[in-house]
Amino acid sequence: MNEYFSPHVLIITLTFFLAGIVKGVAGMGLPTVAMGVLGAIMSPVSAASLLVIPSFVTNFWQLFTGPSFLALMQRLWLMMLGIVIGTLAGSFLLTSANPEYASVGLGSALVLYAVYSLRAKPFSVPARFERLLSPVIGLATGVINGGTGVFTIPAVPYLQALGLSKDNLIQALGLSFTVSTIALAAGLARGGAFHLENIALSTLAIIPALLGMWVGTAIRERISAATFRRWFLIFLAIVGLELVVRPLFF
Structure with missing residues (x-):
C-alpha cells in the first residue's frame, strides 16, 4: 500500500493534475505537459507508457462532445491513416x-512546438490542397508521436488552418489525439514497453487528470486565455531546453 504514496507516484499524480488543468483551460496539452515533466525524471518511453490511458480517456471524451464525428472522419481519414502508419x-x-x-x-x-506557437502567424490551407496535405501531415505527426510521445506538431497548426468552426476544431483535435494515442499504445506494446506497474499507474492517473480538467475549466472563466497560453508555452520551452542540454552536463 505504501508504494502508492511514494514520492515517485506523488510526482506522477501532480504531473497529471497539472496536465489536466492545462487541458481544461486550453482544450489540449495534457500529453505534451505530461511528457515534458515526466521526461525529466524518467525515460521518455516510460513517460509515454504512463500517459496512454489518461490521454485516451480525456481525448475520447473530447472526440464525442460535438455532432460532427462522422463528417470529420470522412474529411480527415487520410490524415488519421498517416498518423497510424507514421x-x-x-x-x-x-x-x-x-x-x-x-x-x-x-x-x-x-521547443519546436512552443516556439512555433509563440511566433508563427495563423495561416490557412486552401481546400484544393487539403487532400494532398492531409496524409503528409498525418505521417509527419505520427513519426514525431512515435519517436517522442508528442502528437501536437504539425497536426494542431494544420487543423487550425482548415477553417473549421470552434466546435468542429475541438472535435477534430479530439479525433487526432485519440487516434495518435491508440497508435502510440500499439507501438509501445509492439516494442515491449508496457509493464503491469505502468498500466496500473496509468489507470490511476485518470483521476488527477480529470480533476485537473475540472479545475482548469473553472479557471478558464476567470483568466485571459491568451495570457495563460503564452506562459504555458514558455514553460514548455524551458522544459524542452532542459531535456536537450541535460546530456551535455550529466
Missing part, C-alpha cells in the same frame, strides 16, 4: 533508441 514506424525510435537520444528528441519537439 506512429507505428516512429515508435521503433522511442522503444529502441538510447534514452539520452530519446530525451533530446522529446525536448526538441517541445
Whole structure:
C-alpha cells in the first residue's frame, strides 16, 4: 500500500493534475505537459507508457462532445491513416533508441512546438490542397508521436488552418489525439514497453487528470486565455531546453 504514496507516484499524480488543468483551460496539452515533466525524471518511453490511458480517456471524451464525428472522419481519414502508419514506424525510435537520444528528441519537439506557437502567424490551407496535405501531415505527426510521445506538431497548426468552426476544431483535435494515442499504445506494446506497474499507474492517473480538467475549466472563466497560453508555452520551452542540454552536463 505504501508504494502508492511514494514520492515517485506523488510526482506522477501532480504531473497529471497539472496536465489536466492545462487541458481544461486550453482544450489540449495534457500529453505534451505530461511528457515534458515526466521526461525529466524518467525515460521518455516510460513517460509515454504512463500517459496512454489518461490521454485516451480525456481525448475520447473530447472526440464525442460535438455532432460532427462522422463528417470529420470522412474529411480527415487520410490524415488519421498517416498518423497510424507514421506512429507505428516512429515508435521503433522511442522503444529502441538510447534514452539520452530519446530525451533530446522529446525536448526538441517541445521547443519546436512552443516556439512555433509563440511566433508563427495563423495561416490557412486552401481546400484544393487539403487532400494532398492531409496524409503528409498525418505521417509527419505520427513519426514525431512515435519517436517522442508528442502528437501536437504539425497536426494542431494544420487543423487550425482548415477553417473549421470552434466546435468542429475541438472535435477534430479530439479525433487526432485519440487516434495518435491508440497508435502510440500499439507501438509501445509492439516494442515491449508496457509493464503491469505502468498500466496500473496509468489507470490511476485518470483521476488527477480529470480533476485537473475540472479545475482548469473553472479557471478558464476567470483568466485571459491568451495570457495563460503564452506562459504555458514558455514553460514548455524551458522544459524542452532542459531535456536537450541535460546530456551535455550529466
